[in-house]
Amino acid sequence: MPSVISIKNVTKEFKVLNRREGLKGSVKDLFSRDYKVVRAVDNISMDIEQGEIIGYLGPNGAGKSTTIKMMTGVLEPTSGEILVDNNVPYLNRTKNAQNIGVVFGQRSQLWWALPLIESFNILKDIYRIGDTEYNNMLEMYRSVADIEPLLHKPVRQMSLGQRTLSDILAAFLHDPKIVFLDEPTIGLDVSMKSKIRNLIHALNKEKNTTVILTTHDMGDVDALCRRIVIIDSGKMLYDNDIEHLKGFFGSYRTLKIRVDGDSSKSVEAVRKKLSGLSVSSDDEWISILVDEEKATVVDVLDKLRDAFNIRDMRLEEISTEEVIKKIYEEGV
Amino acid sequence: MNIKKYLALTRAGIMESLHFRLGTLVMTAGNLLYLIVVYFLWKSIFASSETEVVNGMTFTDTLIYLVLATALFGFMEMYTVWEMGRNIQSGKIVLDLLKPMEYRSYLFWSYSGSFVTNFFFTVLPTFIVVGIVTHGAIPFGINLLFFAVSVTLGVMINYSIDFIVGTICLYTESIWGINIMKQVIVLLLSGATVPIAFFPEPLKTVVYYLPFQSIYNAPLTLLLDVNPSSEAVLKTIGTQIIWCIVMTAVGKLFWKISLRQITVNGG
Numbered sequence: 001m002p003s004v005i006s007i008k009n010v011t012k013e014f015k016v017l018n019r020r021e022g023l024k025g026s027v028k029d030l031f032s033r034d035y036k037v038v039r040a041v042d043n044i045s046m047d048i049e050q051g052e053i054i055g056y057l058g059p060n061g062a063g064k065s066t067t068i069k070m071m072t073g074v075l076e077p078t079s080g081e082i083l084v085d086n087n088v089p090y091l092n093r094t095k096n097a098q099n100i101g102v103v104f105g106q107r108s109q110l111w112w113a114l115p116l117i118e119s120f121n122i123l124k125d126i127y128r129i130g131d132t133e134y135n136n137m138l139e140m141y142r143s144v145a146d147i148e149p150l151l152h153k154p155v156r157q158m159s160l161g162q163r164t165l166s167d168i169l170a171a172f173l174h175d176p177k178i179v180f181l182d183e184p185t186i187g188l189d190v191s192m193k194s195k196i197r198n199l200i201h202a203l204n205k206e207k208n209t210t211v212i213l214t215t216h217d218m219g220d221v222d223a224l225c226r227r228i229v230i231i232d233s234g235k236m237l238y239d240n241d242i243e244h245l246k247g248f249f250g251s252y253r254t255l256k257i258r259v260d261g262d263s264s265k266s267v268e269a270v271r272k273k274l275s276g277l278s279v280s281s282d283d284e285w286i287s288i289l290v291d292e293e294k295a296t297v298v299d300v301l302d303k304l305r306d307a308f309n310i311r312d313m314r315l316e317e318i319s320t321e322e323v324i325k326k327i328y329e330e331g332v
Numbered sequence: 333m334n335i336k337k338y339l340a341l342t343r344a345g346i347m348e349s350l351h352f353r354l355g356t357l358v359m360t361a362g363n364l365l366y367l368i369v370v371y372f373l374w375k376s377i378f379a380s381s382e383t384e385v386v387n388g389m390t391f392t393d394t395l396i397y398l399v400l401a402t403a404l405f406g407f408m409e410m411y412t413v414w415e416m417g418r419n420i421q422s423g424k425i426v427l428d429l430l431k432p433m434e435y436r437s438y439l440f441w442s443y444s445g446s447f448v449t450n451f452f453f454t455v456l457p458t459f460i461v462v463g464i465v466t467h468g469a470i471p472f473g474i475n476l477l478f479f480a481v482s483v484t485l486g487v488m489i490n491y492s493i494d495f496i497v498g499t500i501c502l503y504t505e506s507i508w509g510i511n512i513m514k515q516v517i518v519l520l521l522s523g524a525t526v527p528i529a530f531f532p533e534p535l536k537t538v539v540y541y542l543p544f545q546s547i548y549n550a551p552l553t554l555l556l557d558v559n560p561s562s563e564a565v566l567k568t569i570g571t572q573i574i575w576c577i578v579m580t581a582v583g584k585l586f587w588k589i590s591l592r593q594i595t596v597n598g599g
Contacts, residue, residue, distance in 0.1 A: 073595075
């Protein structure tokens with residue numbers, strides 16, 4: 001199957017002015033030619049096929065947005081080659097725009113003062129969507145989400161969740177081949193998150209649209225993505241199935257407990273008791289990283305219950321940040 | 333060219349500006365206050381001069397000119413610099429750049445709806461009021477056609493200047509000062525605050541070689557001229573066409589270069 005996006009050895013560097021301190025420094029900066037080069041994206045390659053949902057992960061400032069901006073054509077790569085549906089995005093940005101849809105987390109492309117349906121009508125004309133396609137699309141939207149109450153509501157009166165939902169629908173409206181979703185579930189409550197995930201899943205299935213999803217929420221990734229790509233400091237750390245990653249890290253869980261008595265002493269005691277497991281503490285909580293292939297959480301708890309009086313406990317799944325940290329430390 | 337996608341933006345603009353009814357009302361009130369100030373200012377200027385006619389214009393001429401200029405200003409001012417500056421600062425410009433049309437056209441047509449509403453809410457009422465109060469100071473005839481053509485050109489020149497200034501915001505990342513400077517220069521040199529007839533001779537010559545007078549002075553002169561010679565009309569509109577082409581070309585080129593700057597170095 002031919003790839004719809006192909007990225008080959010792409011690097012992006014920014015020139016940043018070295019700012020000096022103080023008032024004097026600020027004045028000097030006005031005339032400064034003292035730039036340093038920051039490499040935001042460093043030699044990244046990947047191929048993405050039609051219909052895939054890719055989870056694009058990495059900590060803040062890793063270069064995710066820069067990569068997406070290069071794919072949309074707003075930024076030109078310093079070196080390397082990007083083809084989006086056989087277009088070089090930054091050379092044919094207007095043409096490329098017809099093929100892609102974007103949702104950038106907190107910003108809305110909708111017309112603020114107007115009801116949602118008007119925004120849709122405007123987009124219909126801007127993207128030159130035919131009447132039949134447009135009506136079919138709205139019909140399909142009705143079947144996958146409850147859009148009726150939204151259609152006649154001005155965008156500025158919508159809640160954040162409703163607006164995100166509307167923005168996602170707007171991005172899919174002209175049936176683009178690729179949709180970029182930059183942190184679409186940020187700041188949403190649990191039920192809205194799940195609605196958004198269902199919607200993305202349905203739209204992807206219905207139209208076979210390629211979705212590139214950046215997020216910090218492992219829940220999004222679990223629910224939607226088969227393949228994930230992780231970058232950090234501009235470098236690609238991982239590009240493979242999520243199953244593969246889970247094989248490495250899915251068996252890890254963090255057990256947090258609170259015990260009676262002086263916590264710093266207890267940490268030492270716990271550490272002695274559970275030799276071989278990584279134990280750390282912050283304030284009152286003692287965190288134990290449990291590899292469930294070796295010992296189940298219940299076993300560990302059993303062991304601890306003999307020696308300590310456990311007041312409270314929590315169980316946490318491994319987070320994206322921890323996954324990245326572990327990949328960084330141990331490799332894949 | 334598919335005009336439909338542009339008209340969709342016009343339609344959206346009309347709906348949006350109708351949505352902010354109160355804003356239109358407040359703006360009209362503000363213009364009225366401004367006109368009262370203008371009235372008393374020029375009344376005292378004419379009172380302090382010994383003759384009825386100053387620089388070839390009577391008090392009534394001056395007032396009609398300035399009232400119409402104010403109405404025209406309300407019609408033409410597009411706040412492009414604000415819009416661009418804000419979008420650049422907030423980063424929303426990325427979304428606008430990703431529309432399947434040129435940013436320059438997108439911005440223009442997004443605003444164009446306000447031309448329609450402004451025409452019906454400001455320009456037309458003002459003209460009618462001026463017409464009634466002065467018992468026909470605005471001649472009805474072919475001059476209205478010239479005026480319409482001239483205003484269209486004026487709008488295009490004004491937008492091009494705004495767009496050039498807005499592009500500068502890409503580099504400065506500040507809007508306020510630049511916008512104020514632009515506004516003062518344009519309003520003064522275009523003859524929107526003081527009729528160009530009142531300018532001292534050397535400045536008058538300079539102003540005639542600048543694009544600004546093509547925005548307000550040119551259409552107003554064509555409108556108020558009772559017996560326009562075809563030569564004068566041709567000269568005025570010809571000058572406007574030349575400026576329109578020049579400023580559009582400069583604006584497009586400057587934007588193209590600047591946009592390359594952003595795509596290379598990030599926004």
